[in-house]
Structure formats: structure tokens, C-alpha cells
Amino acid sequence: MQVFIAQIINGLSLGSIYVLLATGFNLLLLVALIIHFSYPVVVVFSMYIVWVVLNATGNNLLLGILAGVLSSIVLNVVSAPIFQKVMKKRGEVDVNSTMVVSMGMGFIITDILSHSFNHGFPIAYPENLTGGAPLFRIGLISVQVGQVWSLAIGAVAVSAFFVLLYKTRAGRAFRAISEDPAGAKLVGIPIVRTGIQSYALSGIMGGMSAILIAMLLHSASPGLGDMLAHKVLAVSIVAGLGNLVGGLVVGLALGVIEALIQGYAAGSWSNAIAFVVMLIVILWKPKGLFGIKV
Amino acid sequence: MSLSMYYFLTITAVNILMTWAIYLPYRVAHLHFITIANMAISGYLAGYLVMTLKFPFFWALLIGFAVGGLIGYIVSLFIGDAPTFAVVIVGFTFIYITRTVIENLPAVGGTMGMFGLPNIAKTPAGHRNLIILILYGLVLLVGFLIHRFDNSRLGKAASAIFVDKDLATSLGVDIKKVGQLLQVFSCIVAGGTGVLYGFIYKSFHLDFFTFHLVGIFMTTIFVGGYSTLWGSLLMAPILYGVPLMFPAEIQSWRMVIYGVILIIILVLKPEGFITRKFVYNIGIRLSRKREKI
Numbered sequence: 158m159q160v161f162i163a164q165i166i167n168g169l170s171l172g173s174i175y176v177l178l179a180t181g182f183n184l185l186l187l188v189a190l191i192i193h194f195s196y197p198v199v200v201v202f203s204m205y206i207v208w209v210v211l212n213a214t215g216n217n218l219l220l221g222i223l224a225g226v227l228s229s230i231v232l233n234v235v236s237a238p239i240f241q242k243v244m245k246k247r248g249e250v251d252v253n254s255t256m257v258v259s260m261g262m263g264f265i266i267t268d269i270l271s272h273s274f275n276h277g278f279p280i281a282y283p284e285n286l287t288g289g290a291p292l293f294r295i296g297l298i299s300v301q302v303g304q305v306w307s308l309a310i311g312a313v314a315v316s317a318f319f320v321l322l323y324k325t326r327a328g329r330a331f332r333a334i335s336e337d338p339a340g341a342k343l344v345g346i347p348i349v350r351t352g353i354q355s356y357a358l359s360g361i362m363g364g365m366s367a368i369l370i371a372m373l374l375h376s377a378s379p380g381l382g383d384m385l386a387h388k389v390l391a392v393s394i395v396a397g398l399g400n401l402v403g404g405l406v407v408g409l410a411l412g413v414i415e416a417l418i419q420g421y422a423a424g425s426w427s428n429a430i431a432f433v434v435m436l437i438v439i440l441w442k443p444k445g446l447f448g449i450k451v
Numbered sequence: 452m453s454l455s456m457y458y459f460l461t462i463t464a465v466n467i468l469m470t471w472a473i474y475l476p477y478r479v480a481h482l483h484f485i486t487i488a489n490m491a492i493s494g495y496l497a498g499y500l501v502m503t504l505k506f507p508f509f510w511a512l513l514i515g516f517a518v519g520g521l522i523g524y525i526v527s528l529f530i531g532d533a534p535t536f537a538v539v540i541v542g543f544t545f546i547y548i549t550r551t552v553i554e555n556l557p558a559v560g561g562t563m564g565m566f567g568l569p570n571i572a573k574t575p576a577g578h579r580n581l582i583i584l585i586l587y588g589l590v591l592l593v594g595f596l597i598h599r600f601d602n603s604r605l606g607k608a609a610s611a612i613f614v615d616k617d618l619a620t621s622l623g624v625d626i627k628k629v630g631q632l633l634q635v636f637s638c639i640v641a642g643g644t645g646v647l648y649g650f651i652y653k654s655f656h657l658d659f660f661t662f663h664l665v666g667i668f669m670t671t672i673f674v675g676g677y678s679t680l681w682g683s684l685l686m687a688p689i690l691y692g693v694p695l696m697f698p699a700e701i702q703s704w705r706m707v708i709y710g711v712i713l714i715i716i717l718v719l720k721p722e723g724f725i726t727r728k729f730v731y732n733i734g735i736r737l738s739r740k741r742e743k744i
Contacts, residue, residue: 192536242718253480253535257673258717264666264710272704383662387543394540429551436544440526443533 159297164420165413170304170373172412173311177366178389179396179404180315181359186399187335188355191240191255195263196233196363197389198382202266203229203367205377208280216283225371226364233360236262237353263386271379279378286368287375303372314365315405318358322401331355335399391435397445407446411435457579459695461651463688464586468644469664470671470683471593472637475600477677478609479630480535484542484665485526488549489519489638490645491660495559497646498568498655503558508571512585512646519642523635531631550657564656571650586647593640597680605629663706667691670709674716676723679730686724 178197185193207225214220243254271277288302322328330351333341342348370385371377392411396403414434419427438446469486476483493515500506500514526545530538554562570578600606608629611619616626649655671690675682690712694705716723 194539239714239718243721253482254717254721256536256539257482257669258714260665260669261710261713261717264706264713268704268706268710272707387540387547390536390540391544394537398534398536426551426555429548432544432547432551436541436548439537439541439544440529443530443537449534 159295160420161417163298164416166298166300166304167419168413168416169409170307170311170412171416172409173307173315174366174369174373175388175392175412176315176405176408177311177362177369178385179392179408180318180401181362181366182389182393183399183401183404184318184331184355184359184362186393187401188331189237189240189352190244190334190338192259193236193240193359194256194259194386194390195266195382196259196359197385198263198266199229199232199236199360200363200367200370201377201379201382201385202232202270203364204371204381205270205274205280207286207367207371208282208377209274211283211286216285218285221286222368225367226361229364229367230357230360233356233363234353237356241349241352263382267379267382270382274379277379279376281376282371287372301373303369303375307369307373310365310369314362318362319401321358327351327354391432391439394443394445395435395438397447398449400445400447400449403445403447452576452579455695457583458651459688459692460583461586461647463691464583464590465644465648465651466667466671466687466691467590467684468586468593468640470668470675470687471597471680472640472644473668474672474677474680474683475597475637475640476538476630476633477672478606479612479626479633481530481533481538481630481634482535482542482669483538483634483637485523485545485634486542486637486641487660487664487668488542488545489522489641490648490664491546491549491553491655491657492522492645493519493642494645494649494659495553495565495655498565498649499559502565502568508569508650512643515646516639516643519645520635520639522642523638524631526638527631527634531634532627533630546660546662550660553657559655562657564654564658565649566654568650568653568655570653582647582651589640589643589647594680594684596636601680605632609633666706666709666713670713672723674712674723676725676729678722678727679725681730682723682725 178200182193182196185191185196203225206228207221210224211217211221239258240255243258274280291299291301292305293300320328322331330341330346331354333344333346334348334351338348341351370381374381388411392407393399393404395411396407411431415427415431418430422430469490472486473483496518497508497511497515500511501508506514526541530541533541553559559565572578572581600609608619608622608624611622611624612626612629620626648659652659667690671683671686674690675684675686690709694702694708
């Protein structure tokens with residue numbers, strides 16, 4: 158029972174990060190109309206920036222966190238013109254080409270990470286970011302600082318995002334574009350500006366995810382981006398591409414399932430089992446459990 | 452023949468075949484990366500059959516083709532008409548699962564890999580010549596079949612699906628059947644190529660089947676041109692060969708170079724260098740020359 162409870166806590170904190178990543182990914186899909194497959198790779202790049210700044214400033218947390226969030230926003234916004242250009246060339250929204258461009262960005266970032274940072278070896282974060290010892294421990298059940306922060310920030314960030322989406326003028330513009338881009342343009346919503354706002358907003362979410370992943374995993378490696386990219390796309394597809402509520406449910410579920418498998422199966426097989434579960438769902442329902450929204 | 456020339460010729464042929472294996476399903480807008488998992492599955496299986504069960508190489512190669520096709524067929528039953536992103540994620544998931552399974556199978560060497568595959572001819576030189584012969588024979592055969600397909604009614608149906616699935620359906624095209632056919636054929640090609648890939652190096656290792664292959668094949672197909680088979684044929688030797696001429700420090704940045712080229716081409720020339728119009732114009736010029744003669 159203790160293993161079960163411990164893994165549920167692990168799963169929820171991991172799941173809240175998947176939810177944040179899937180929400181950022183879906184926002185870009187709904188408003189900027191792109192499939193940014195390598196969005197999680199950008200997040201891992203921000204994790205590396207956090208590590209560099211922490212090392213350079215003698216573990217100044219504030220500067221590290223600011224650098225992580227800023228780098229994610231900048232990288233997202235800078236990539237916007239490339240995506241826009243590709244889409245313009247086709248004369249219409251083209252899921253395929255934006256996904257391929259994003260994959261290209263992923264190759265570049267992953268290779269830069271494996272060449273230029275720590276000689277390609279995994280990086281470890283200092284204790285003042287990860288929190289060191291658990292907050293409390295009862296038998297096998299222990300709660301880490303990173304877990305509490307990921308759950309709390311995940312819940313607050315996603316709630317704030319939904320408030321923004323449904324209660325503000327900017328949110329209405331986001332939803333209008335996701336429903337009907339041509340209609341939104343007709344009623345005077347600035348498509349490009351709103352699109353860029355969505356890049357910036359998903360950048361903020363990405364930056365927060367970067368900090369939380371660093372706190373939760375205590376380390377990062379160049380290959381982490383590919384692994385996360387794959388899981389986030391899988392979460393979005395299993396939920397139904399562009400379905401924000403579906404992403405929330407499936408993201409949390411994946412975190413819990415993954416943690417439970419890790420608790421009861423041999424470590425090396427746990428990822429494979431999680432992938433098999435996702436594969437079965439995708440093969441069974443390629444358009445997602447909650448329905449596609451794009 | 453020098454060893455470096457042998458590797459250049461063989462890896463170029465592998466890249467051509469694998470790019471075509473991705474090109475075919477992309478005719479109906481499917482990025483089918485399961486082909487890379489198929490390379491590994493068929494390759495390791497063939498290695499096991501030859502090394503442990505002492506199967507003759509050609510039987511193992513045939514089984515490699517068949518297993519590739521079988522996996523492709525089973526998966527295509529579910530994703531024959533799935534959206535592009537679903538096909539992509541199924542491919543990546545298969546790569547992850549395949550890697551984990553192989554990593555945990557001592558029979559095929561696990562994380563250490565499988566080494567010491569036998570020569571398929573009596574001498575090492577004979578082995579190299581035979582591998583090149585088989586690979587380029589396969590390039591000719593697959594190229595011929597794809598050329599025939601591209602110029603057939605089925606090829607036109609695939610083009611219609613790529614442009615607009617609803618339009619294709621209203622024209623009477625069975626989207627799922629065309630998708631399945633292309634996925635199965637690409638998996639057959641990938642299965643056999645995987646076997647040959649391992650026998651080039653006389654070993655199999657998981658590092659042979661990583662995501663860098665996705666990068667190489669995608670760059671080749673999109674830079675060369677995804678609307679004809681000729682783009683891959685032209686770009687595979689260039690993209691593999693040109694970086695070999697650079698110093699080792701630059702070669703190690705190969706994936707960054709590929710990524711940059713891929714993005715630049717998609718932004719500036721989305722259909723790649725060799726487009727269908729380009730091939731058509733060359734055909735017209737050649738026929739005019741023939742008329743003059």
C-alpha cells in the first residue's frame with residue numbers, strides 16, 4: 158500500500174508537468190495553428206540555460222529561474238516567423254510542414270546540447286533548486302520539495318490559463334482563432350499578434366515546466382527533450398489533438414500510470430510498458446479519447 | 452575497392468532505400484517512422500537466425516522482408532487512414548518499444564549488441580561485393596516499382612489523397628487501402644534494408660537505430676523533394692558524402708547541419724530541389740532531343 162501511495166504522489170507531480178507541457182503544445186496548435194513537436198526540446202534547452210546561469214552566478218535561484226523562463230519565451234517567439242513563413246508558402250495551415258520544421262529545430266537543439274554543454278554528459282542541479290532532503294517521510298512514502306512545487310504550480314498555472322482563456326478579452330481572441338481563423342480575422346482580431354502572444358504564453362509555460370522538471374528530476378540530458386516530445390505528442394493525441402481538457406486528464410493519467418508501472422515493474426521495462434499502453438490507445442482511437450479540436 | 456568507398460556506396464544505398472521507404476507513405480501524407488523500428492526488428496532477427504540458428508543469409512534476408520511486411524500490415528490495419536500526427540507518434544512509439552525490448556534481450560546481445568556476423572561470401576572482398584550487388588539490385592528494383600507506381604492510376608490516387616482527402620474520397624479513392632498498401636510496401640523495404648544494414652558492418656547495435664536516422668532520412672526526402680523519387684536518389688549520396696569531406700570536428704555537427712538545411716529548404720523551397728514540374732520539364736527536353744536525332 159505504501160508503494161502505491163508513494164507512486165501516486167510521484168505520478169501526480171509528474172503528470173502535472175505533462176499537463177503544463179501539453180497545454181503549451183495545444184495552445185500553439187489552437188492559436189498559432191502549428192504542431193510544435195519540439196516544444197519540449199525547447200523546454201529542455203531552458204533547463205540547460207538554468208543550469209548555466211546557476212553555475213555562473215553561484216547558484217542564484219532568482220536569476221536561474223528568470224533565465225530559464227526568458228530563454229523559453231525568446232526561443233518560442235524567435236521561431237514564430239519561421240513557422241509563419243512555412244505556412245504562408247503553402248497558402249494555408251499545413252500541419253505536416255510545421256511539424257517537420259519543428260523536428261528540424263529539435264535536431265539542432267538536441268545536437269547543440271550534446272556538444273556544447275558539460276561535454277554531452279547529463280547535468281545535475283544544485284540542492285538549493287531541488288530542495289535536498291524530503292519534506293517529510295513515512296515509511297516508503299516521502300514528499301520532495303519538487304513534487305509539492307510541481308503540483309502547486311501546475312494547478313495554479315493551468316487554472317490561470319483557463320481563467321485567461323474563458324474570462325479575458327485575450328482569451329476570447331485565442332478561442333475565436335481556434336474556432337475559425339478566417340472568421341476571427343473578419344471581426345478584426347489581429348491574427349499575427351494574437352499568434353505571437355500564444356508563442357509567448359506557451360514560452361512562459363515552457364519556462365515554468367523547465368524549472369519544475371529540474372526540481373523533480375534533479376538532472377537533465379540532451380536525450381530528455383526527445384523523450385518528453387514523444388510523450389507530450391502522445392498525451393495530446395490520446396486526449397484528442399487541441400483538446401485542452403482532454404490533455405489535462407490524459408497528462409495526469411499518464412503520470413500516474415507511468416509512476417505505478419515504475420513502482421511495480423523492473424525499471425528498464427517501465428517506459429516500454431507505458432509506451433505500449435499509449436500505442437494501444439492510439440491504434441484503437443487515432444483521433445483521441447476526447448475528440449480532435451482542430 | 453577501399454573500405455571507405457565500400458561504406459560510402461553501401462550506406463548511400465541504405466539511405467536511398469530508407470528514404471524511399473518514407474517517401475512512399477508520404478505520398479498520402481503519412482510520415483511513417485515505424486520503418487526505422489522495422490529495420491531494427493528484421494535486422495536483429497536475421498542476425499539471430501544466422502548466428503544462433505545457422506540459417507543461410509538469403510533465407511534470413513527473405514524472413515527480414517517478410518517480418519517487416521507483416522508488422523507493417525498489422526499496424527496499417529489501424530492507421531491506414533489515420534492523420535499524419537497519429538502515424539508519426541505510432542512510429543516513434545515503436546522505435547522506443549523496439550529499443551527497450553532489444554536492450555533487455557540477452558539472446559541478441561542486449562545493450563552490448565550483436566557482433567561477429569559471418570561473411571555472406573567466401574572471402575571478405577566477396578562479402579563486400581555481394582552486399583553492394585544486393586543493395587544496388589534492390590535500389591534498381593524498388594526504384595523501378597516506385598516509378599511505375601508514381602505513373603499509375605494508384606499514384607494519381609495517392610496524389611489526390613495528399614492534396615485533399617475529402618476530394619479523393621468523393622472521386623472514389625479508397626483512402627485506407629491506398630494508405631495500407633504504401634505502408635506495407637515501405638515496411639517490406641525497411642525490413643530487408645535493416646538486415647543488409649547490419650551485414651554491412653557485420654554487427655548490430657542499438658546505436659545504429661536511433662533518432663539520428665529520422666533526421667537523416669527526413670532531411671534527404673525534404674531537401675531532395677518529396678513529390679518524386681528522384682530527389683532522394685540525388686540527395687542521399689550528397690548529404691551523406693559531402694560531410695565526409697569535412698574535418699572530423701565539423702562532421703560531428705552533422706545533425707545541426709542537417710537541421711539547418713532542412714529548415715532553410717522548407718522555408719525557401721518547400722517542395723525540395725527536384726519537383727514534379729522539374730522532372731516533367733526534363734522529360735520534355737529529352738523527348739525534344741530524341742526527336743531532333
